[in-house]
Amino acid sequence: MIPFLHENNRLFAEQVPVDTLAEQFGTPLYVYSRAALIHQYQRYQAAVSEQDLVCYAVKANANLAVLRTLAAQGAGFDIVSVGELERVLEAGGDPERIVFSGVGKQPAEMARALEVGIHCFNVESLSELEHLQAVAAERDQVARVSLRVNPDVDARTHPYISTGLKANKFGVPIDDAEAFYQRARALSHIEPIGVDCHIGSQLTDIEPLLEALGSLLALVRRLRADGIELQHVDMGGGLGVSYEEGEAAPDIESYIAAVKAELDSEGLHLVLEPGRSIVADAGLFLTRVTLLKTGEEKNFAVVDGAMNDLLRPSLYGAWQRVLPVQPRPGQPTTWDVVGPVCETGDFLARDRELVLAEGDLVAIMQAGAYGFAMASNYNTRPRAAEVMVDGEQAMLIRRRETLDDLLAAERDL
Ligand SMILES: Cc1ncc(COP(=O)(O)O)c(C=O)c1O
Numbered sequence: 001m002i003p004f005l006h007e008n009n010r011l012f013a014e015q016v017p018v019d020t021l022a023e024q025f026g027t028p029l030y031v032y033s034r035a036a037l038i039h040q041y042q043r044y045q046a047a048v049s050e051q052d053l054v055c056y057a058v059k060a061n062a063n064l065a066v067l068r069t070l071a072a073q074g075a076g077f078d079i080v081s082v083g084e085l086e087r088v089l090e091a092g093g094d095p096e097r098i099v100f101s102g103v104g105k106q107p108a109e110m111a112r113a114l115e116v117g118i119h120c121f122n123v124e125s126l127s128e129l130e131h132l133q134a135v136a137a138e139r140d141q142v143a144r145v146s147l148r149v150n151p152d153v154d155a156r157t158h159p160y161i162s163t164g165l166k167a168n169k170f171g172v173p174i175d176d177a178e179a180f181y182q183r184a185r186a187l188s189h190i191e192p193i194g195v196d197c198h199i200g201s202q203l204t205d206i207e208p209l210l211e212a213l214g215s216l217l218a219l220v221r222r223l224r225a226d227g228i229e230l231q232h233v234d235m236g237g238g239l240g241v242s243y244e245e246g247e248a249a250p251d252i253e254s255y256i257a258a259v260k261a262e263l264d265s266e267g268l269h270l271v272l273e274p275g276r277s278i279v280a281d282a283g284l285f286l287t288r289v290t291l292l293k294t295g296e297e298k299n300f301a302v303v304d305g306a307m308n309d310l311l312r313p314s315l316y317g318a319w320q321r322v323l324p325v326q327p328r329p330g331q332p333t334t335w336d337v338v339g340p341v342c343e344t345g346d347f348l349a350r351d352r353e354l355v356l357a358e359g360d361l362v363a364i365m366q367a368g369a370y371g372f373a374m375a376s377n378y379n380t381r382p383r384a385a386e387v388m389v390d391g392e393q394a395m396l397i398r399r400r401e402t403l404d405d406l407l408a409a410e411r412d413l
């Protein structure tokens with residue numbers, strides 16, 4: 001399913017010409033395809049069994065309409081804050097299909113998650129386990145937990161989004177895991193039900209994931225010999241998408257088949273927390289060329305979107321495709337596509353061969369994941385609007401912020 005395609009020299013989002021979205025809603029603008037979102041989620045759902053749980057990682061794109069679309073498909077959710085929890089509930093998500101990840105859950109967040117009855121907490125340290133016990137005991141509830149193990153596996157991705165190495169802050173070293181479960185078993189208001197890992201994001205190779213799975217299963221067997229029987233293995237998220245032409249993205253179905261082959265023989269259910277691989281391809285970031293600035297060393301196409309709208313290129317040096325919405329004939333020039341923010345790092349793309357004129361619209365692709373979700377108001381820039389396209393229809397799912405919105409929380413002296 002390819003949601004964004006050129007037809008007659010015009011980029012379409014499903015059946016809607018993207019230039020008409022710019023006219024109607026202005027730029028910069030995030031545009032999502034409902035069909036693409038559902039399609040990717042359904043690929044996951046079709047590949048797992050009924051007792052397994054596909055928990056969409058809310059952090060990738062937390063817009064209520066995105067969450068509601070997935071909730072209506074029966075998705076579970078992976079959350080990392082009480083804010084994400086409230087969003088999921090607001091969007092009609094089933095609390096029993098929620099897993100709560102994160103290294104620093106606050107007691108109040110734990111209490112709210114217990115109150116609504118989430119599926120389980122992915123606990124990341126012994127200290128967190130004790131805090132959770134205290135909160136659960138006070139509420140006279142039992143907290144179901146899974147230990148996030150740090151398997152010390154190199155996910156071979158950008159160092160900022162690699163999470164499964166000893167040097168990373170995430171999880172408990174696998175060598176300490178048994179002691180953790182012994183302690184969990186001894187606690188009155190804790191029930192250990194699973195084990196999890198999340199070794200990194202934008203993985204282009206599933207080998208490190210399978211290596212991590214091997215370590216987790218060895219742990220499960222050691223625990224079983226000790227009388228601790230787990231119900232599920234949560235492999236986290238991590239599957240990459242194809243940002244660059246020719247970049248291989250792992251196949252969701254083959255990955256799940258490989259994991260399930262191992263779990264089925266152990267009688268374990270699978271939990272997954274995919275984020276990027278569900279929403280990245282379903283979104284683009286639409287921005288307009290404000291002016292062109294040519295120079296001796298570099299040519300800059302200054303656009304009305306910036307690093308505050310789409311941070312990945314600045315933060316990770318990430319490469320995302322740039323497509324002119326209505327391509328022009330002519331000899332391409334090499335452009336850096338940059339925003340108006342006062343940082344040298346404010347670029348959306350570098351050294352791209354494009355034919356551009358002032359006023360042109362360009363689309364930055366694969367922007368559905370970690371796009372709007374990481375937007376900020378840096379330089380007092382109101383955040384972009386978001387639109388969901390469904391066939392021939394386009395719905396505004398987040399209005400553009402106004403300056404009044406930005407000032408509303410402040411108090412002048
Ligand atoms: C614990 C956890 N689960 C799931 C995800 C989602 O990852 P991805 O978007 O790579 O699928 C993340 C983010 O990397 C995460 O930290």
Ligand SMILES: N[C@@H](CCCC[NH3+])C(=O)O
Nearest residue numbers: 059161201202312369370
């Ligand atoms: N924000 C990152 C992914 C981080 C994943 C969160 N655990 C990205 O855009 O690639």
